[in-house]
Amino acid sequence: MKAAGTVTPVAAEAGAAPVGAGTSGSLELRHITVRYGRGRSAVTAVDDVSLEVPAGRVVGLVGGSGSGKSTLGRAAVGLVPITAGNVLVDGVDQGRRPGRRPVQLVFQDPFASLNPRLSVGASVAEAVPREDRARRAEEVARYLDLVGIDPGMSTRLPHALSGGQRQRVALARALAARPAVLVADEVTSALDVSVQGAVLNLIRDLQRELGFAMLFITHNLAVVRYLADRIAVMDRGVLVEEGPAGQVLEDPEHEYTRALLSGVPRIGEPLPESAGAEGAKTAGAAGAASGTDEGTETGNR
Amino acid sequence: MSKAPRLRQALRTPMGIATAILSALILLVAIFGPMLAGDTADRIDTDAIGRHSGTEHLFGTDALGRDIAARVVVATRLTLELTLFATLIAVLGGLILGVLPAVLGRRAGRLITATVNLLVAFPGLLFVLFLAVIFGVGTFSAAFAIGLGAAPATARLVQNLTAAVAGTDYVAAARILGVGRFRIIVRHILPNIAEPVALFVAQVAAGILVAFSGLSFLGLGVQAPDYDWGRLLNEQLDRVMVDPMSAVGPGAAIVLTGITFGLIGEVVAGASGGRGANRPEAEPVASIDEQPTAEAESALLHVDHLRVRFPGHTAVHDVCLSVTEGEAVGIVGESGSGKSLTALAAAGLVPHPGRVSARTLRFADRDLNRQAPKGTSLAMVFQDPMASLNPALTVGRQLAEVAEVHHGAGRAAALARAVARLGAVGIINPEQRVSKRPHEFSGGMRQRVMIAMGLMGEPRLIIADEPTTALDVTVQAQVLALLRDVRDESGAALLLISHDIAVVSQVCDRVVVMYAGRIVEELPVGDLADGVAHPYSAALIGAVPTMTTDRDVPLATIPGRPPEPGEESVGCPFAPRCARASDRCRTEEPVLERIGPGRRVACWDPITTAVHELEEVR
Numbered sequence: 001m002k003a004a005g006t007v008t009p010v011a012a013e014a015g016a017a018p019v020g021a022g023t024s025g026s027l028e029l030r031h032i033t034v035r036y037g038r039g040r041s042a043v044t045a046v047d048d049v050s051l052e053v054p055a056g057r058v059v060g061l062v063g064g065s066g067s068g069k070s071t072l073g074r075a076a077v078g079l080v081p082i083t084a085g086n087v088l089v090d091g092v093d094q095g096r097r098p099g100r101r102p103v104q105l106v107f108q109d110p111f112a113s114l115n116p117r118l119s120v121g122a123s124v125a126e127a128v129p130r131e132d133r134a135r136r137a138e139e140v141a142r143y144l145d146l147v148g149i150d151p152g153m154s155t156r157l158p159h160a161l162s163g164g165q166r167q168r169v170a171l172a173r174a175l176a177a178r179p180a181v182l183v184a185d186e187v188t189s190a191l192d193v194s195v196q197g198a199v200l201n202l203i204r205d206l207q208r209e210l211g212f213a214m215l216f217i218t219h220n221l222a223v224v225r226y227l228a229d230r231i232a233v234m235d236r237g238v239l240v241e242e243g244p245a246g247q248v249l250e251d252p253e254h255e256y257t258r259a260l261l262s263g264v265p266r267i268g269e270p271l272p273e274s275a276g277a278e279g280a281k282t283a284g285a286a287g288a289a290s291g292t293d294e295g296t297e298t299g300n301r
Numbered sequence: 302m303s304k305a306p307r308l309r310q311a312l313r314t315p316m317g318i319a320t321a322i323l324s325a326l327i328l329l330v331a332i333f334g335p336m337l338a339g340d341t342a343d344r345i346d347t348d349a350i351g352r353h354s355g356t357e358h359l360f361g362t363d364a365l366g367r368d369i370a371a372r373v374v375v376a377t378r379l380t381l382e383l384t385l386f387a388t389l390i391a392v393l394g395g396l397i398l399g400v401l402p403a404v405l406g407r408r409a410g411r412l413i414t415a416t417v418n419l420l421v422a423f424p425g426l427l428f429v430l431f432l433a434v435i436f437g438v439g440t441f442s443a444a445f446a447i448g449l450g451a452a453p454a455t456a457r458l459v460q461n462l463t464a465a466v467a468g469t470d471y472v473a474a475a476r477i478l479g480v481g482r483f484r485i486i487v488r489h490i491l492p493n494i495a496e497p498v499a500l501f502v503a504q505v506a507a508g509i510l511v512a513f514s515g516l517s518f519l520g521l522g523v524q525a526p527d528y529d530w531g532r533l534l535n536e537q538l539d540r541v542m543v544d545p546m547s548a549v550g551p552g553a554a555i556v557l558t559g560i561t562f563g564l565i566g567e568v569v570a571g572a573s574g575g576r577g578a579n580r581p582e583a584e585p586v587a588s589i590d591e592q593p594t595a596e597a598e599s600a601l602l603h604v605d606h607l608r609v610r611f612p613g614h615t616a617v618h619d620v621c622l623s624v625t626e627g628e629a630v631g632i633v634g635e636s637g638s639g640k641s642l643t644a645l646a647a648a649g650l651v652p653h654p655g656r657v658s659a660r661t662l663r664f665a666d667r668d669l670n671r672q673a674p675k676g677t678s679l680a681m682v683f684q685d686p687m688a689s690l691n692p693a694l695t696v697g698r699q700l701a702e703v704a705e706v707h708h709g710a711g712r713a714a715a716l717a718r719a720v721a722r723l724g725a726v727g728i729i730n731p732e733q734r735v736s737k738r739p740h741e742f743s744g745g746m747r748q749r750v751m752i753a754m755g756l757m758g759e760p761r762l763i764i765a766d767e768p769t770t771a772l773d774v775t776v777q778a779q780v781l782a783l784l785r786d787v788r789d790e791s792g793a794a795l796l797l798i799s800h801d802i803a804v805v806s807q808v809c810d811r812v813v814v815m816y817a818g819r820i821v822e823e824l825p826v827g828d829l830a831d832g833v834a835h836p837y838s839a840a841l842i843g844a845v846p847t848m849t850t851d852r853d854v855p856l857a858t859i860p861g862r863p864p865e866p867g868e869e870s871v872g873c874p875f876a877p878r879c880a881r882a883s884d885r886c887r888t889e890e891p892v893l894e895r896i897g898p899g900r901r902v903a904c905w906d907p908i909t910t911a912v913h914e915l916e917e918v919r
Contacts, residue, residue, distance in 0.1 A: 064773035065744070077477045100479030113470035117492040127478045162862040170474075177478055192635040192863060193800050197844035197856035204855070219773065226846040226856070249848075263774035264848055265803035267829055271782040
């Protein structure tokens with residue numbers, strides 16, 4: 001692996017299309033509702049959520065497990081059927097057309113998101129747009145290099161790579177598809193602590209360099225604080241707060257955001273006074289203690 | 302991939318050798334048998350009709366005086382051909398029916414799945430007979446019928462495997478990249494289900510061989526003048542009582558070939574599954590410094606030079622650790638650092654084939670080297686409470702069991718205690734909740750239940766292995782606070798394993814940092830504010846953004862990656878990633894040395910600055 005956190009500026013290489021080409025769109029989610037099941041057993045994972053990711057900006061989407069944040073991310077790339085609402089990229093409704101999506105997703109678990117029987121080069125090659133087929137090998141090498149993977153490793157199978165390297169490959173694959181928008185779903189939470197920082201640095205540097213819009217989904221407020229321009233907070237399928245990062249973190253409006261913030265462990269900071277009872281959110285958040293589970297495991301699968 | 306060498310390795314085992322010999326033998330007989338024994342097999346000898354087995358005719362002769370042994374040899378080719386043909390049909394049919402639901406629309410997919418389910422439920426032999434009747438009596442139609450008969454079961458397996466692969470992230474990734482359905486099947490699905498399907502096919506082939514022989518035996522299969530083993534059996538049926546040997550020939554051939562198919566499956570399984578033969582273990586030279594400390598004597602848990610070895614590598618190297626009565630100690634490290642194994646060793650729970658050795662491994666006056674920890678003085682809380690609770694039993698039953706087994710409590714008394722304990726860990730309405738099953742609880746509540754289970758006895762030590770990793774931050778804080786409260790009340794000691802140093806700092810008195818199976822630093826939580834001494838500890842803190850990290854500066858990173866299991870280095874294991882590493886670090890492994898009250902570090906060049914820049918610790 002290359003020295004972590006440094007990005008070789010290969011975008012301006014002669015002959016090749018700039019890496020950032022096509023990566024300047026905006027994403028608009030309009031009144032998205034995702035419902036699983038039918039009739040009485042139906043579960044609403046995402047309930048009428050509207051969210052905009054302006055071109056070139058990073059929007060952090062935070063929430064607990066079962067908040068519907070991952071489902072919303074998957075809905076944005078068309079992996080989850082949308083019950084109601086529209087996904088717009090650069091103002092164009094994506095509908096249900098098949099084929100390459102202008103929004104690409106980087107998955108949480110790099111051990112599951114790469115085909116174990118396909119060399120990493122082949123995985124990235126699958127993303128290269130058809131019009132670039134002739135230069136495919138070149139493109140693969142370029143994107144691997146961009147994420148700090150030696151292109152000489154492109155013939156390796158994923159199992160020969162570490163978790164951090166695999167996540168870099170997954171990122172290269174997503175970028176190679178020239179997405180207008182990137183959705184990153186908990187991309188560091190499956191990684192070892194010591195490599196998380198390097199991957200976050202890489203994502204941050206690439207985003208700043210290439211200027212793509214990104215929806216960064218995480219449960220980790222510190223990570224989102226580090227990366228995002230704006231922060232959206234979801235709880236039980238509903239968007240409860242959205243605003244500039246600084247404002248949401250320093251002056252949160254919603255109870256749930258406050259509860260999330262107070263739960264972040266900080267070195268040397270004492271725990272809440274009492275363990276409380278189950279269901280009772282630390283700050284008496286939305287829905288409060290009604291004896292229901294605090295994460296009725298909605299969606300998120 | 303190392304598939305070819307693994308196959309070669311599997312073939313070198315006694316079973317592999319036997320399989321290879323048997324397969325070769327059967328193949329040779331199938332290829333050359335008809336050429337060599339064809340004339341003998343077809344020669345009608347009216348002088349030798351119905352001869353008993355003997356030296357002249359090994360299995361006797363049939364009603365036309367033909368040598369049965371020769372006929373068994375000649376029949377090998379047809380039998381194998383038909384078996385393989387039927388297997389091919391089963392596999393093709395199974396693959397098509399199995400993969401289609403994953404690529405067709407939802408409705409069509411369901412229809413196919415339902416049809417296959419129906420066919421699987423239908424008795425196999427009846428289905429085959431039914432098909433055989435439809436297709437008419439004949440060699441080809443029988444093979445066709447048998448193949449089709451085996452297809453639903455194959456389809457069922459393929460469907461299950463395909464559904465699992467189709468749900469993976471890499472198939473999802475291919476979908477959003479716009480990869481076509483056919484390419485997804487060929488590139489992403491088929492290669493990843495090939496191994497189990499191949500195994501299953503070997504078994505199917507053996508089944509088809511027997512089924513086909515059965516059909517021929519019943520007269521529905523191969524028709525005269527052709528003959529296979531089943532037909533030969535059929536011809537000798539009326540003589541079996543008089544001269545059993547006449548049936549032994551074809552019978553033995555069927556059994557032997559069937560076994561060979563099974564063995565081929567086993568060998569393929571051996572080659573694909575699991576790791577190869579264990580490498581011999583190199584006994585690492587221990588650098589043992591002899592200084593038994595006074596605190597060790599009074600410790601509740603005392604671990605001295607603990608080593609956990611797995612075939613091929615040592616996961617925990619000479620770890621010395623003690624937890625005194627009522628103390629909370631946190632072990633921090635990444636995956637593979639040996640932190641969980643250290644805790645599991647203390648509980649006597651190291652999974653097979655791990656081997657634990659230690660100079661001292663003592664918990665509450667019990668030498669764990671000789672006896673397993675017993676009773677309820679030790680409580681364990683694991684990362685995934687769903688996996689550590691029995692989904693089939695009510696929560697109350699599982700808790701009550703502890704009291705019944707260990708304290709001889711009656712059913713009612715045990716349940717009452719369970720209710721009380723559930724209430725103590727903050728479960729609302731414990732009287733009603735005891736009769737619920739684990740899946741009716743959320744993650745945080747299950748973790749509370751696990752803690753309650755530990756409290757059913759009088760734990761002196763609670764070992765919590767990443768107890769909050771699977772939980773939301775809001776719930777995490779509650780569970781950590783609960784652990785603290787429980788400790789305050791019961792006076793139990795706590796050994797908390799976590800990858801998050803912040804989590805540990807909130808609950809524990811002392812932090813132990815592990816890397817590559819070794820303790821690299823140990824310090825009181827209060828000293829965290831003064832800065833850590835080991836470069837790895839510093840990096841561990843700096844690599845993770847906190848709520849106070851400067852947004853405009855790149856995160857401090859650790860180049861490289863942690864050593865893989867079995868990747869042994871000379872010198873300090875962190876040296877390849879350490880900016881401060883010197884030649885000494887690369888050649889000589891540092892020992893854990895005392896650098897202050899309650900502080901130990903294993904580093905030749907520890908960071909000594911009081912406040913380091915990586916983290917503003919409040």
